[in-house]
Amino acid sequence: MNLPRRITMANLPMEGIYTPNITPIDAQGRVDEDQLCAYVDWLIERGVHGLYPNGSTGEFTRFTAAERRRIIEVLCAHVGNRVPILAGAAEANVRETIEACDTYGAMGVSAVAIVAPFYYRLGPEAVYQYFKEIGDHVSVNVTLYNIPLFASPIDVTTVRRLALDCPRIVGIKDSSGDIPHMMRMIAAVRPQRPEFSFLTGWDAALAPMLLIGCNGGTNATSGVVPELTRAIYEASQRAQWDRAMQLQYRLLPLFDAMIGQPEFPEGFRRGALARGWNLGQSRQPLSKEQLVAAQKTQEQLVQALSELGAWLPEISPAHASPSNNSSSGDDFIERIVKEVMQQLQG
Numbered sequence: 001m002n003l004p005r006r007i008t009m010a011n012l013p014m015e016g017i018y019t020p021n022i023t024p025i026d027a028q029g030r031v032d033e034d035q036l037c038a039y040v041d042w043l044i045e046r047g048v049h050g051l052y053p054n055g056s057t058g059e060f061t062r063f064t065a066a067e068r069r070r071i072i073e074v075l076c077a078h079v080g081n082r083v084p085i086l087a088g089a090a091e092a093n094v095r096e097t098i099e100a101c102d103t104y105g106a107m108g109v110s111a112v113a114i115v116a117p118f119y120y121r122l123g124p125e126a127v128y129q130y131f132k133e134i135g136d137h138v139s140v141n142v143t144l145y146n147i148p149l150f151a152s153p154i155d156v157t158t159v160r161r162l163a164l165d166c167p168r169i170v171g172i173k174d175s176s177g178d179i180p181h182m183m184r185m186i187a188a189v190r191p192q193r194p195e196f197s198f199l200t201g202w203d204a205a206l207a208p209m210l211l212i213g214c215n216g217g218t219n220a221t222s223g224v225v226p227e228l229t230r231a232i233y234e235a236s237q238r239a240q241w242d243r244a245m246q247l248q249y250r251l252l253p254l255f256d257a258m259i260g261q262p263e264f265p266e267g268f269r270r271g272a273l274a275r276g277w278n279l280g281q282s283r284q285p286l287s288k289e290q291l292v293a294a295q296k297t298q299e300q301l302v303q304a305l306s307e308l309g310a311w312l313p314e315i316s317p318a319h320a321s322p323s324n325n326s327s328s329g330d331d332f333i334e335r336i337v338k339e340v341m342q343q344l345q346g
Contacts, residue, residue, distance in 0.1 A: 016049025
């Protein structure tokens with residue numbers, strides 16, 4: 001299959017908002033390739049800077065290796081050179097992970113993202129050796145993925161060692177939400193590897209992470225409100241931190257509602273549905289009670305998006321209902337932002 005020549009990052013850091021896109025499922029439980037292509041078109045049109053398929057939000061563990069490869073193949077062919085693709089390439093062991101990396105590199109992805117070993121909880125030296133083996137034997141750039149909630153943690157010393165020892169390792173996505181941890185990583189690596197990318201995967205702290213020096217984010221909410229996450233990033237690029245924080249406070253309740261669903265990432269599927277995108281049901285079976293809770297979350301998201309749409313018109317739910325609460329919410333957020341910025345500047 002002849003694939004188009006794709007965007008590569010060479011010695012440039014990854015920057016902007018990469019969407020860890022949801023994987024659409026059809027009524028027969030198969031990957032819905034047509035809906036996947038339409039959905040990413042919508043994301044790109046609304047300004048996301050890159051795509052991150054086969055990530056946690058894409059439920060990579062719930063698909064077969066063949067399905068994961070097909071998802072990347074479809075996206076590389078469809079997206080072309082419009083935005084870079086950071087492909088999730090984690091498999092259950094080093095050998096299969098290296099094979100996936102090389103396969104995706106040949107398809108034309110800009111880089112791959114690899115989560116630290118999961119199931120077995122490994123110490124720092126074992127984590128280093130795992131990534132060192134991969135970094136030394138792949139033909140595509142690698143981004144580390146730290147998500148200690150689900151996998152072995154990657155500490156600052158290990159990140160620095162890998163950054164200095166493995167030229168193929170070009171960045172890290174950190175979903176811990178730990179701002180001091182991110183600051184320590186940046187301080188430890190950036191003086192020696194200025195092109196090394198730092199991406200935050202914790203949406204609740206997107207603006208603060210950009211303030212301390214992150215290059216961007218891989219944020220699940222960008223799959224629901226790409227306009228809002230893009231606006232936060234653009235405000236940060238202009239050093240308009242008051243606006244970035246105002247936007248962050250608007251993102252926060254949406255993120256909390258979606259991440260608060262007990263079965264991740266069901267809340268984000270419901271958020272996409274509130275924007276008019278029926279991406280099907282996850283392969284994770286849900287009880288009637290769980291479905292009722294998810295429906296309530298969806299109704300809350302529709303209301304929140306209606307209020308947000310009154311303030312940022314390009315964002316609106318598929319079926320908006322009028323709200324009279326936006327002005328009082330504006331005043332409250334404005335007051336919080338002013339207080340926070342005064343403390344930072346004082």
